[in-house]
Each structure stands twice: as structure tokens, then as C-alpha cells.
Amino acid sequence: MSRYIALIFCALIALAGCSDNGGHNANLILITLDTQRADFLGSYGYPEPVSPNLDRLAEQSLLFENAYATAPFTAPSHASILTGQHLSTHGVIYNGHRARSLAIGAESVTLAEHLGQAGFNTKAVVSGGPLDARFGFGRGFEGYNLIPQMGYPDSGGDPAQVTRRAGNWLKDWKYTGKQERFFLWVHYFVPHLPYLNRPAVRDTLGILFGETVDEINAATLPVDDVRQAYRAEVFEMDRFIGELIARLAKLELADDTIIAVVGDHGEYLQEHGLTYHHSLYDEVLHVPMFIHWRDLQATERRSGAVSIIDLAPTLLDLLGVDKMATAQGHSLRKSVAAAPVFAEWRDFRLLGDHKPRPGDFLVSVQDGRHKLIRDVLFPESSMCFDLNVDPAESTNLFGAEHPLPVELGAVLDDHLKHGLPQGLAGIDDIQIDKKSLEMLRSLGYVR
Numbered sequence: 001m002s003r004y005i006a007l008i009f010c011a012l013i014a015l016a017g018c019s020d021n022g023g024h025n026a027n028l029i030l031i032t033l034d035t036q037r038a039d040f041l042g043s044y045g046y047p048e049p050v051s052p053n054l055d056r057l058a059e060q061s062l063l064f065e066n067a068y069a070t071a072p073f074t075a076p077s078h079a080s081i082l083t084g085q086h087l088s089t090h091g092v093i094y095n096g097h098r099a100r101s102l103a104i105g106a107e108s109v110t111l112a113e114h115l116g117q118a119g120f121n122t123k124a125v126v127s128g129g130p131l132d133a134r135f136g137f138g139r140g141f142e143g144y145n146l147i148p149q150m151g152y153p154d155s156g157g158d159p160a161q162v163t164r165r166a167g168n169w170l171k172d173w174k175y176t177g178k179q180e181r182f183f184l185w186v187h188y189f190v191p192h193l194p195y196l197n198r199p200a201v202r203d204t205l206g207i208l209f210g211e212t213v214d215e216i217n218a219a220t221l222p223v224d225d226v227r228q229a230y231r232a233e234v235f236e237m238d239r240f241i242g243e244l245i246a247r248l249a250k251l252e253l254a255d256d257t258i259i260a261v262v263g264d265h266g267e268y269l270q271e272h273g274l275t276y277h278h279s280l281y282d283e284v285l286h287v288p289m290f291i292h293w294r295d296l297q298a299t300e301r302r303s304g305a306v307s308i309i310d311l312a313p314t315l316l317d318l319l320g321v322d323k324m325a326t327a328q329g330h331s332l333r334k335s336v337a338a339a340p341v342f343a344e345w346r347d348f349r350l351l352g353d354h355k356p357r358p359g360d361f362l363v364s365v366q367d368g369r370h371k372l373i374r375d376v377l378f379p380e381s382s383m384c385f386d387l388n389v390d391p392a393e394s395t396n397l398f399g400a401e402h403p404l405p406v407e408l409g410a411v412l413d414d415h416l417k418h419g420l421p422q423g424l425a426g427i428d429d430i431q432i433d434k435k436s437l438e439m440l441r442s443l444g445y446v447r
């Protein structure tokens, strides 16, 4: 009995360390996982080996089982992670395109700007064209490295180079005797199409399927093969994250550093007959999100629906830094009442002279149990799902005799009216330049 009480006491102390002032002298590493579905991590229930290093990290983490992205693609979602804002507010409504301003809106504050103001050394190492500094992602960073894709066969920069650059920066920070705390953002692009499915990984995992999966064959190969190739990519990324964490430990910085992990969006692996990432089904919105802190003795799992816009406010709270006044998300440090989460999608087909079709412009609301996907241009094509009984989103209740569409519609109307100070950015707000178009073409979004 006394051992039991001692255990509870230890757990309470650990939680107090995390929730009250334990992080007030800590550094921060933000790791963003591009194209990472929540259900393809061991800590989120994937049944086979896929993410041993991330899982070890998750063992001492505040983990959000139901975290949702604000968009199914890279730039808008990352802008939400960094600003704590919805798409229509920070203005990055497309990859490489923007609404109302040249990049992340001038009136938005980013996590790097805010932590820089608070005296942190700031550095970013990212690996995908949509995160080019010219779209505002470099704001507030003293150093910003976009690792180029050149000479590397996958869609983003070489993850070995990303890991090395980030690790070397940590080493420099340590040995130059910096007194300031640091904020390091590291972005991995590995699970994005094509899935290279490398022989060394296949051998380790016992994957028999031996091909690369690209945007052409992703829809036509047997689904199990596509899933295994995607798994191989996640496993490969996880290995590099393991190296980065090991470097942090070797530099004796692990005890003083909070590590936040979040996915920017997921990926369809033939669900709904889809591949890639677009539209607003849960396969592309449900992402991993957890915050590792050494004093947390076990995983504290929260099941309520939360948004990636809540991550930055939570991290500032843990770090003991003042709030970002412009963030729309809320700190999740303590358990909070369930709140609906929102997402936006404008299709790449809308570029150029394309005549809009149903599904091109969507907004969604969900609370983890119920969901409405409203078609902005073709409202009659909206969809509504009772995720309690239909987590696969296969039975559309919109237009049926059911109270859900009306109830969720009112919540969504309220968000569009009061939650977006500048209103919902329209398709007329999409702008593009030649350089962005080339970048999108290289990633397979535009043909």
C-alpha cells in the first residue's frame, strides 16, 4: 500500500513539474512530421513495428489522441502550427500561394518571432519547398535552412542532412556557451509521395513488396502494398529522429529541452478511393501531436478533440513565456473542455481557368465524434458523419432526416462569423507566381 501511495505521489510531482514551473528554464525543439497519419505510429496504435524512437519519446509525453490539422497540405498547416491561427486568419490558404498578403499575414505573430522577443536563440532546418522562407516561415528565425531536394530522389530534402544540420547547430549552441534558451524547429518530409520503400528498411521490417510507390501507381497497386511502402517511409523518418534525439542526449541537453512532435496532415492510402492529401476526411486531418517532457513519468493521454493551433499556446504556457496575443488556439496544459475544431480546403484544380466542381472548396467542423464537411460552392454536396458509429466516414447523413447536419451547421456558421476576424478567404484570394507553380509541379500537385 505504501508503495502505491509513493507511486501516486511521484506521479503528482511529475505532473506538477510539467504543469507549473518545470519548463520555465527549458529549451524547445519542435519536430514537424510531413504527411504523417496518426494511426501509423506505434503510440497511436499501429500494430506492427514502425516508429520505435517516436514511441519512446511518447512514453513520457502529454499525448493528444485526437489532434486535427487545419488543412490537408503543408504550408497552410505549418502556418497554423507556427501562428496558432486558422488559414483564413494567417492568410496562407495554399501551398506557395496566399490570400491578402505576400505570405503569413503581417498582423500574425509566429512562434519564432515571439520566442525571439522573449530572448530565445531561434533556428529552423526544414526540407520542403512549400516552407520556403519567402512565404513567411523564416520570420523570427536567426538561422533558416531549407535543405534542397537537389540530388536526393525523394520529394523533400535529404533527412540525413536535416538531422546533421540540426545536430550541428545544437552542438554549436552548447559549446559557444550561450546563456539564452533555444528554439529549434526541424521538419522531416520523408513520408510524402513517392514512398521510396528502400531495401534496407524492407529487410529490417520484413516487407516483401519491393517497389517504389509514386503518384501514378499509388491508386492502382494492392492497398496492402501501398500501406507497407508508406510504413517503410515512416520507419525511415523515425530512424533519423532517433539520431537527433541521441545527439541531444549526447550533448547533455535532453533534460533541459521540451520536444514537441506534430504532423502537418495525413495521407490517403486508398480510403474513399483517394491517394495523396486533399479534401477533409480524417485520414488527412487526424495527426499525431505530443509534447515530451522528462519529468512526466508516463504518457498522459488526452482523448478530447484538439487542433494544431493549440500547440503553440500550450508550448508557451509550458515554457513560462507570455501568450501570443494573436493566437486563436488555447493552451492545453491543463485538461480543457471539449471544443470543436475546424479545417479549410481549396483544391489545386482551382488554379487557372478550371471551372469549380463539388469538393473544390470545403470547410469542416468536428468534435472528434461528429463531423460536418460543408461544400462552400455547392452546399448540396456537403457531407456529415457520425464518427461514433462511422469512423470511416462512409455514411453521409447530410440531407438525411438527422439532427446532426443542423447542429453542426450552426457551430460552423458561428465560427465563420465570429471565429475568423477577416471572414473566410475565398477562392478569389488565391494568388500564384511562376516559382511557386514550378515548386508545386515538382511535388506532384499540379500537372
Ligand SMILES: [Zn+2]
Pocket: 034, 035, 073, 074, 075, 264, 265
Ligand atoms: Zn505536408
